[in-house]
Amino acid sequence: MPELPDVEIFKAYLNRTSLHQTIGSVTVSDVRILEGISAKKLRSRLARKQILGSDRHGKLLFARVDGAHLVMHFGMTGELQYFKDEGKTPQYARVLIGFTNGFHLAYDSRRKLGRIRLVDEMDRYVAKEGLGPDALASDFDTFKGALESRQGYLKLALMDQHVIAGIGNIYSDEILFWAGIHPKHKTNDLDQKAWKRLFRAAQQVLHMAIRKRADPDRLPKSYLIPHRGRGGECPKCGAELRTVKIGGRRAYYCPNDQAR
Ligand SMILES: [Zn+2]
Numbered sequence: 001m002p003e004l005p006d007v008e009i010f011k012a013y014l015n016r017t018s019l020h021q022t023i024g025s026v027t028v029s030d031v032r033i034l035e036g037i038s039a040k041k042l043r044s045r046l047a048r049k050q051i052l053g054s055d056r057h058g059k060l061l062f063a064r065v066d067g068a069h070l071v072m073h074f075g076m077t078g079e080l081q082y083f084k085d086e087g088k089t090p091q092y093a094r095v096l097i098g099f100t101n102g103f104h105l106a107y108d109s110r111r112k113l114g115r116i117r118l119v120d121e122m123d124r125y126v127a128k129e130g131l132g133p134d135a136l137a138s139d140f141d142t143f144k145g146a147l148e149s150r151q152g153y154l155k156l157a158l159m160d161q162h163v164i165a166g167i168g169n170i171y172s173d174e175i176l177f178w179a180g181i182h183p184k185h186k187t188n189d190l191d192q193k194a195w196k197r198l199f200r201a202a203q204q205v206l207h208m209a210i211r212k213r214a215d216p217d218r219l220p221k222s223y224l225i226p227h228r229g230r231g232g233e234c235p236k237c238g239a240e241l242r243t244v245k246i247g248g249r250r251a252y253y254c255p256n257d258q259a260r
Contacts, residue, residue: 002059002074004135004166005209010072010080011056014063017082018051018097018105023065025098033094033109035117045118046070046097057126057134058165069122072107075114081106135166136206143202144195147187154190154198155183156247167202169249170225171209175201176253177224182260183244183251228252 002010023046028039037045046065055062055069063070072078081090084103089096093106095116107116119125132146146164150157157163158172167175176183178201181194190198205223212218216225222235232241234254241252 001076001168001170002078003168003171003214004056004059004206005171005214007056007059007061007074007166008136008210009214010061010074011054013080013082014051014054014061014105017103018063018099019053020050021099021101021103023047023049023051023097024100025096027096027098028094029096030094033107033114033116035115037118042095042116042118055122057122058131058161059168060126060131060165062122065118067120069119069125071115071117071119071125073115075109075111077111078107078109078114081108130162132160132162132164135164135202138164140196140199143199147198150187152186153183153246154181154185154187155251157187159247159249166206169251170228171205173228173252174205174209174224176251176258177201178205180257182258183246183253184260224252224254 026043026046028034028042031039034042045068049066051063051065053064059073061072082103082105086104089104090106090108092110093108094114095107097105133142138146143164147157150160150163155172155176158167158175159169173183175198179198181198209219219225224235227233227235227241232252233239234241234257237254237256239254239256242255243250243252
C-alpha cells in the first residue's frame with residue numbers, strides 16, 4: 001500500500017515526465033474512482049491545460065492544473081505510468097490523460113479504492129478531510145503535539161492519517177524499530193527522550209526510503225522491512241522477529257530492541 005515515500009516517488013515521476021505538456025484527452029474507464037466530479041466535467045476542466053507543478057500531503061498527490069488541483073489518492077495498489085504507445089496502456093488504467101505530444105499518463109490501480117478529484121484549494125481540502133500535518137514536513141513540536149493528541153497505542157497514532165499524514169503499517173514498524181519502542185507503547189507514556197528518538201527515526205526512515213526509491217529491496221539490510229515475514233530475524237541482534245495485531249494490522253518488532 002503506497003505510503004509517504006511511495007507518493008513522493010510518484011511526485012518526482014510526475015514532475016520528470018508530465019509537466020508543461022498540453023492535455024489533449026482525458027479517458028475515464030472506471031467512473032467509480034472519481035469523487036465529486038463527473039468524467040465529462042473532469043475532461044472539460046483539464047482539456048487544453050497543462051500540469052504546472054505538484055505537491056504532496058501525506059499519501060495524497062496534488063497536480064496543479066490552471067488554478068485547480070487534481071488530487072490523487074493511490075488506495076491499495078495505485079501508481080502512475082507514463083508511456084507513448086497507446087497499446088502499452090496498463091491493464092488497470094482507470095484514468096488516462098493523453099498529451100498533445102503523443103505521450104500518455106495513466107493512473108493505474110489493480111485493486112480499486114483509489115480516489116481522484118479536482119479541488120480549487122489544496123489547503124482547504126486537506127483541512128476539510130481532517131488530515132493531520134504531513135509526517136515529513138513536521139518539526140519536532142508539531143510531530144509530538146499531533147501524536148500526543150491521540151490516546152492509545154503509538155503505532156495506531158502513527159498510522160492515523162487524521163493525526164499525522166503519510167505513515168502506514170510498513171513504515172510505522174520501521175520507525176518504531178529505529179526508535180526502540182514497542183508497537184503497543186501508549187502515546188501518553190513516552191518521555192521527552194523517547195519522543196526525540198521517535199521523531200529522529202521518522203525523519204531518517206522516511207528520507208532513506210525516498211532515497212531508495214521506496215523500493216524495499218534497495219533498503220539497507222540493517223532495516224527491519226527486508227526481514228519482515230515468517231522466521232525473519234532482527235538485523236541488529238539476530239532474535240526472531242515477533243508480530244502483534246494492532247488495529248487489524250500485523251506489526252513486526254524485535255522483542256529485545258523494542259522491549260516493553
Ligand atoms: Zn533485535
